[in-house]
Amino acid sequence: MTQGQALTIEHLAAGYGKVQVLWDVSVRVEPGEFVAMIGANGAGKTTTLRAVSGVVKPTAGSIRLGGVDITRAEPSQVVKRGLGHVPEGRELFPLMTVLENLELGAAMRPEALAAQRQTLAQVYSLFPRLQERAGQLAGTLSGGEQQMVAVGRALMGRPSVLVVDEPSLGLSPLMTQTVFEALKAVNAEGVSVLLVEQNVGLSLKLAHRAYVLENGQVIKEGSGQDLLNDPAVREAYLAL
Template sequence: MDLRIEQLSAGYGKVQVLWDVSLQVSAGEFVAVIGANGAGKTTLLRTVSGLLRPSGGRVRLDGQDVTRATPTRMVQLGLGHVPEGRELFAQMTVRENLQLGTAVRAEAKQRQAAGLEQVYALFPRLEERGSQLAGTLSGGEQQMLAVGRALMGRPEVLLVDEPSLGLSPKVTQTVFGALKAVNAEGVAVLLVEQNVAQSLTLADRAYVLENGAVVQEGTGAALLADPGVRSAYLAL
């Protein structure tokens, strides 16, 4: 399944944040979007997943126009979203949060046991914490849970928003390793992240977002070596 974003514009009320953004994530591809705080990265993912209505442009999922689809419909069609801030249900257990990830997609609900097995293989700590309330987990464990919940919906395209925010380097490597493993199994990943070096190292291709517009694109390796990118985002 592929994702195409065509001249997408969006914002909040009268404040426009995205300006004619176009990008593509092919089936099985790992794509990163990098940019400074306020560049529009989170707004981009929220608009794609249906949480925010665009003011212009199109979103296509496997060729189908889903520009006006609800978040529930997007999940049913095979899109998963790991939001910034995790947005877990703090008073529910780890296992209950994971099970919620299967709520709206029939095939995910039917294969819930297999989904749990996959998530626990990626994040063994979640199995150990299965009966613990999500709100009592460490920040790293909560991020693992947010990723795991999205994976329980058996997405074919996964949007991931700032997964390393506030995490230790060790936990960051665990989360990024899980994303790469999921991608290796055929899930397309669209990652927005301020850890530019890590993102570009993992990405097949990447886009640079500045002031709500795409200003540069290329392979992850090419952008990682680009003097402008290194100066602006890696302080090199």
């Protein structure tokens, strides 16, 4: 493994209790890369991201973030090391305002707290609607607006690597496009992105590289364009 890699997952195994979900997952994200993980429901994509963020503890393998071993680290330590996680289902605090939810994203990192005002302005530039809704309770927002808050909250921690789980879930095509354009812009600013997403076509169009997971293992890897043109991928995930 080279020190230059933003995120490296090697031979990862993990699960929940006696139920093993991941058997042998190896994924790398280079600095500035946009990497997608695709696969059917139950393939292990969400579990992989949860293991990266420390929510699920691996039973084998290793995870390194910016060259530092975080395999057994607690979620708070992983955040301090520079990981931002946009979880499936958003997991906002519904009785807190949009601004309060966003500010929580900076709470774990001193450097993020020091730059909180600047980062908030950047989040608002990505999602102007959040500035309009800053004093509104997060639980009263539309699904798309809540997804904007979830992405914005992760960005408030000024991460070097952003892992994003199913951002288009339940969103309209227009709102999906808005969220994906924001992720593309964040990546263009130098933040490495690891995306899990059921919208395979859109994901592969944006991704520099991509992985296909099946039954807790990586079965295919290539550039986003190569996998988009792969007959097996098109038949299995694009119904083409």
